[in-house]
Amino acid sequence: MATEYLECRRCKKKVGGWSQGIIRQLPPTYSCQFPAVLTYKLSCDLRVVVQLRSRTLGNSANRLYNTLREQHTDAWMQRAIRYLGVCKQFLALGGFHHRRQMPPVPSPV
Structure with missing residues (x-):
C-alpha cells in the first residue's frame, strides 16, 4: 500500500x-x-x-482469525477461478502453465 x-x-x-x-x-x-x-x-x-x-464475551481472537481466514480463502478462490478462466485460452495456444498458491493469513499469535 x-x-x-x-x-x-x-x-x-x-x-x-x-x-x-x-x-x-x-x-x-x-x-x-x-x-x-x-x-x-x-x-x-x-x-x-x-x-x-x-467482539463480545465468547468471540476470541482465534474466532476472528478463523473468520478472516475463511473470507480470505473464499476471495482467493474467486480470483483464482477468474485467473484460470483467462489462462484457459492460452493453454490451447502454447501450453502456458503457471501455478499460484494462496498467501497465508497472519495468525493472532
Missing part, C-alpha cells in the same frame, strides 16, 4: 496522507471512502475493525 507523506511547515513532522489526523479533516463523504486505518508502521482493513467491534 502506498501513500504520500505530507510535511508540516512549522515542525517538519511527516504525516502519511492516509493518517487519521488528515482523514478527519475531510468531509464524511470523502473520509468514509478510505478502506484502511493506517499508522506510520501498521495498518488495518476497516472490515477487520468492524469485526473487532462486534
